[in-house]
Amino acid sequence: MQFEVFSLLPEAFTSYIEASILKRAQERGLIKINIHNIRDYTYDKHHVTDDTPYGGGGGMVMKPEPVFEAIEKVLGFKHQVEVNDEAISHPTKPTVDSSIPIILLTPQGRVFNQSIAKELSQHPRLALICGRYEGIDERIRQHLVTDEISIGDYVLTGGEIPALVLIDAISRLLPNVLGDPTGAEDDSHAMGLLEYPHYTRPPEFRGSKVPDVLLSGDHAKIDKWRHEQALERTFRKRPDMLETANLSAEDKKFLEKLKEKNNS
Ligand code: ADE
Numbered sequence: 001m002q003f004e005v006f007s008l009l010p011e012a013f014t015s016y017i018e019a020s021i022l023k024r025a026q027e028r029g030l031i032k033i034n035i036h037n038i039r040d041y042t043y044d045k046h047h048v049t050d051d052t053p054y055g056g057g058g059g060m061v062m063k064p065e066p067v068f069e070a071i072e073k074v075l076g077f078k079h080q081v082e083v084n085d086e087a088i089s090h091p092t093k094p095t096v097d098s099s100i101p102i103i104l105l106t107p108q109g110r111v112f113n114q115s116i117a118k119e120l121s122q123h124p125r126l127a128l129i130c131g132r133y134e135g136i137d138e139r140i141r142q143h144l145v146t147d148e149i150s151i152g153d154y155v156l157t158g159g160e161i162p163a164l165v166l167i168d169a170i171s172r173l174l175p176n177v178l179g180d181p182t183g184a185e186d187d188s189h190a191m192g193l194l195e196y197p198h199y200t201r202p203p204e205f206r207g208s209k210v211p212d213v214l215l216s217g218d219h220a221k222i223d224k225w226r227h228e229q230a231l232e233r234t235f236r237k238r239p240d241m242l243e244t245a246n247l248s249a250e251d252k253k254f255l256e257k258l259k260e261k262n263n264s
Pocket of ligand 1 (some may be wrong): 105106107131149150151152153155156157159162
C-alpha cells in the first residue's frame with residue numbers, strides 16, 4: 001500500500017511514523033508513506049498557498065492551483081494524453097489516474113470507521129489531502145477529490161491528525177504489518193462487536209483476580225467466555241452496534257437473557 005499525503009505541515013507526520021509500527025512496516029516494504037509539501041508546488045516568490053475568501057468573511061482559504069499541481073504531478077497526468085489538452089484547461093475532466101482514491105480529510109466527510117478502513121485497505125495506492133486554514137477552494141472538492149472522510153463530529157485545525165488516523169487504521173489491516181498474524185481479527189469493531197477483556201500476569205493484582213476460566217487451559221470454554229464478554233460489553237457500552245452485528249441464534253438468546261437481567 002502506498003500513501004501519498006498532501007499537506008502544508010509535512011513535519012507533523014515524521015515523529016509518529018518514526019516512533020510507531022509504521023516505521024517497521026515501511027522498512028519491510030509493506031507500506032510506503034510519501035509526504036508531499038503542497039507549498040513545493042507554488043511558483044510565486046513567497047510560495048503562497050492561501051488567499052482571502054471571495055464574498056468576504058474571516059479566515060483564509062487554500063488556493064486550488066498548488067493542490068491540483070501537487071496531485072497531478074505525483075499521481076500522473078493519465079488522462080492528459082488520452083483526453084487531449086482539454087483535460088488540463090477544463091477541470092471537470094479527470095486530470096489524474098481516476099482509479100486512485102483522492103481523499104480529502106474534512107469534517108464534512110463520511111465518518112471513518114473500521115469498515116471504511118477495510119474498504120480502503122483493498123486499494124494499492126491512496127492520496128490523502130490535508131486541509132488547513134478555514135477551508136479549501138470548492139473547486140478542489142468538485143473536480144479533484146473522489147472521497148471525503150471525517151474522523152468524527154468535531155473540528156480540528158487541519159487534516160494531518162485525521163490522515164495519520166487513516167494511515168494507522170489501514171496499515172494494521174495489511175498482511176504482516178502486525179506481529180501477531182491474527183492481530184486485527186479480534187479487534188473491537190472487527191467483528192461488529194467490542195473486544196473482550198484482556199489480562200496478563202500477575203494472576204492477582206491488589207486483590208483483583210484474573211477470571212478463573214482464563215487460567216483453566218480449556219480453550220473451548222475460554223473462547224465461549226470471551227465471546228460472551230464481547231457481547232455483554234457491546235450491549236452495555238455500544239448497544240447501537242448490535243443492530244448491525246452478525247449475531248447467531250445463540251448470541252440473540254444470550255442478549256435476551258442479559259436484557260431480562262437488566263430489567264429485573
Ligand atoms: N479536519 C478538521 N477536522 C477534521 C475532522 N474531524 N475529520 C477530518 N478532517 C478534519
